[in-house]
Amino acid sequence: MTAVERPAAPPVRTHKADRRWVGKSIRKVEDPKFLRGRGGYIADLVRPGMLHAAVLRSPMPHARIVSIDTGAAEAAPGVHLVVTGARAAELTGPLPDFGPDPTKHTWRCLAAEKVRYVGEGVAVVVADNRYLAEDALELIDVEYEALPPVTDPEAALQPGAAMVHEALGSNLAYARQFDFGDVERDFAEADVVVRDRLRWHRSGGQPLETVGAIADFDPATERLTVHTNSLSFTSYMFMAAGALGVPMNKLDVHQVPAGGSFGSKLFVTKPFVIAGMCSRLLGRPVVYLEDRVDNISNCDHHGSDRVYDVELAVMRDGTMRSITIDTVDDYGAYIQFGVGHHGNALAQVTGPYTINSVRYRVRAALTNKNQQGAYRGFGSEVNNWMLEQMVDKAARELGMDPVEIRRRNFIPPASFPYFIPSGNVYDSGNYAAVLDKTLELADYDHWRAEQARAREEGRYIGIGVISAQERSVFSATEFWFWFDEPNAPVTSSPESVTLGVDATGTITATLYSCAFWGNSPETMVAQLVAEEFDVDPHSVSIIYHGTAGGLPATGPGGSRTTVMLAGAVEGASAKIKAKARKAAAHLLEVDPDDLEWTEGGFQVRGVPGQRKGLDEIAAMLHMFKHSFPEEVESGLEESKVFDHPYTTMPSADRSDLGVFYPFMGNACHVPVVEVDIETGRVSFLAYAAVHDCGTLVNPRSLAGHILGGTTQGIGTALYEEFVYDEEGQLITSSFLDYTIPTAAEMPEMTIGHIETPSPYTPHGIKGGGEGGRMMAPAAINAAVNDALAPLGVRVTELPMTPDRLRAAIRAAGQVSSAAR
């Protein structure tokens, strides 16, 4: 490999060993209000007198809108406003889109000239309440001229396919091939090339709460105040302001807690823009709350939808040398996040293994389906699944044990920080330790013995073993390096915190984005503040600032919240302590350097009696400024804007993408399943998972996210799929058809942690919110394949529904047997 010159890494930190609050599974500070049903979610903010919007959805996958007759709807009782897509296109600009050439696949809050998928909005009605608004929707008459639907991503790229966006000239929204390292040579030298074709269908976050916005335009001040459960409400505000044509300093967006997101509420600009547009027209507050069908058919959370052709170059001893990945991703009709999903894949494209070189070809296809958004893992979970499938296939072809082949290729602990071929860095890790602990928790040898015994009885038990990466704390370069000449510089995606110690010594932390969605930003901040100031985390008060007058912030996503907030808390705390130290030194009449922070105050080194508690210092600073030298300002409040701590730029030729996802977790999942070959049902016998996300702030809450993510991964592996039929109809538009696993489908899970701290973050924390779903699909697929190995069946398509499994088993010649 040619040596790449790399910019310096951030300084390596030493982490304090005796932590009091970081590492404790305290009860979460957010919970009491939710337990009492006082969550204050978006729907809870609806007040009498607000008007309600409802959206008419296209029943057609692809059609020109010939005419819309809204007369009857406008005349219906209680109706205040009807806006068609064409009118909305005059009133609002396109929605924010990070894809290439946004003008060639313009995305709007409502469809203007043609509809591009079933469920796309064509008109909005505003009425006194939602019942009346829905009544009026039934009175709108739309004439469509049907166009041929494009439903298969590969067929979409064939010449002659109907075009989703004529302006683009084809359905290929993006195509690029990257070579990292000497792929040709590595393949030439390989003993064996393992090939496969894999298919991952789309599923989505499906939070139990849909998306909503309440917009209140004041015609007198021309100010638009919006409450919405969008999470990155700070970072996208300028884009929403642009879409609405509202000056940014007249727009104030307020955080509300979200009832789940999993990526689905990162931006969610449609409800925001629709409510904002209607409120501006009416000069009254307008509520737009999606219902479930709105959310399923027209949301931002349809996940990756990929076809893979992969080749893995291996040596006979199991050493993996190179991999070529060719993927077509079905982005649906629009392309909000560009192909950032593949940036996620490239962040950990070679997994925990020492693979020399990579060829990555991505083609983004546009089809008549809902646009892709974000779903926990953001495309890296698909890469994990693809890679682990290939590793298992290599093991089969080489006659190796699946555990052994992984061990042989692990990046050894001494090699960190380790740069992978794409240019990203893995900061730290101990993959063998994670694997060993998982095998132990899983009682691996016992299950192998059980499996052998079961096979003799004609039962099909399978054990999956996967080891995969869990990238955290994205840098925006992953949306940026796709273009040779990006149209703007890259953002550092900052996060901010203000800490204030009031005159009584109690502490308030102000957050600027990173709204709550079921992660625990408040608990994290409370524990981090408690660690800094030796206070009870439950005594820390947390508030969220709206966008007006707020500090720079980005919001959750890419498992960044905890690390970024930790950096901001650390920075703000240091400033507070610096000021408090000076003040204490003045009050104690000693040199500031003679003071040390201990037990919630500053004390003269070695003289316990001579100290000032933070409360005393704060009281003095707030109220008795004249006791201090002239330059001391009243009060004790400090802010920190924390920028992404480790980003480096890609090379000009993109043969190296630089560091863009540096804090790399790792996990091993070992599910044990039984497949009923007669019905295709998969049930769990056991499930063990060990994650290494660096230092843990609240181990139980992290374990909770592993459990929740794994459950979603079980859904992805076995149950969940947004199914569009060949005609482009969405046939899973409700919870009746889109199957979400219940408590009864869950395995009894054993969770373990390994903590390999990051050298670059406060306390050594890495992000860990997405891990479960990044591992489970791969692990369960591996387990099912292991179970069906005696039949010669290998499943290469998710979800593994009974129908798909039965089809595969039938194809292998296993006709269902009636008699036992």
Next chain:
Amino acid sequence: MKPPSFRYSSPATVPDAVALLVEHAEEDARVLAGGQSLVPLMNFRLAHPGFLVDLRRVPGLDSIRMDGDVLVLGAMVRQSAAERSAEVRVAAPLLAEALGHVAHPPIRNSGTVVGSIAHADPAAELPTVALAMDAEMTAVGPQGERRIPAAEFFQGPFTTALASDEILTEVRLPPFAGGHAFVEFARTHGNFAVVGVAALVAVTDGRVTRAAIAASGVGPTPVRMTAAEEALGGAVPDSAAIGAAVDAGTAGLQPAGDLQGSAATRIDIARAVLRDAIERAAERAQDRR
């Protein structure tokens, strides 16, 4: 997702209820029982009844009683009440077992047994049980009362022999001396079954003397598996005989494929479920003697 507008009445007698159905026939008047199928359909705006006749205030419709050896469940007997009823467990254990598979307890707390039969969802458990048990449905209309045997009642998906101005006041379940089993295959707990089988098997001196079997999910209505019943008749219910019954029962089935399974998969699943149901019913029949 809010229901369209309708008018509503909760009459105190069955004749009043029938009169309301007649009076508001033009508005597509409908009976409201638990609402657990009707209200979701209205929320989706897939149903637009202009008038609902709620049976909740008609006294006596929530009774579970024996008429001789026939178990009679009134129109407003909630599924959870039937499930908990000792009478049901004794007189119709097949129904009791099937009820445990109908949705989830919160839905069974509202949904009625008769409402499920009237709704005639081809994937539902209770119509299948009614068919296997040779139930009779008592219908009251402007012309008076009639009894409709299950074999004639289910006519297609969500389509029954009931006229739009008739009310089902009760379902009558005759006894079956033998073993029972309700077995189903559903994607997740409480979900509608892909395939469900209700089996009743009587065994005397080690041989099957009578069998009554019905299945959901293999046709547009619940299907009575007479060929399987005949194959079992007189046989020792061992695995060979059960296998033959499964072959007979599933031969010629032509289920429509859908999201949950192609026709071939549905037949595969039906075979496994049918076998398990017959096995369990036969075992219980042996135990009963």
Next chain:
Amino acid sequence: MTDLHPISLTVNGREYTLAVEPRRLLVDVLRDDLGLTGTHIGCEHGVCGTCTVLLDGASIRSCITLAVQADGAEIRTVEGLADGAVLHPLQEEFWNKQGLQCGYCTPGMLLRACELLEQTPDPTAEQVREGIASNLCRCTGYAYIVEAVLAAAPRMRERTPAQTPTETTGAQA
């Protein structure tokens, strides 16, 4: 406008008389007319269980129940669980065990668990898992909810009637 129907509801021990359009869903009446926004809306077609309340002690889906169908009933919502400052044992254990993340399913889960423990005061983990399978949670993976319900069970068994907030005895009996 369509005709309004008079109904009376006892919610968390308090009586209300209202006139409602027959099509209004119980969940909307609770949330919009009575201001009890702790009962959430997730799907409005009966699948997810976020709208679960107790009606005469039995859990129901308030999104597929018309308010007129509840006329005369005693209803208990999440707002009726705590006794002032004192959390209900289930609320307390959900907090202790981290049985919630986003909290959106929580009110429904709590009420369903309440019913479950009244019917099965000493359940096995399996019974709890099956029992709460009626309610979806998209965040937690259910494991800590199961733990919380199991931990609350003995505390609920020990609760003497005197400790039960009098306001809510109706629904609790």
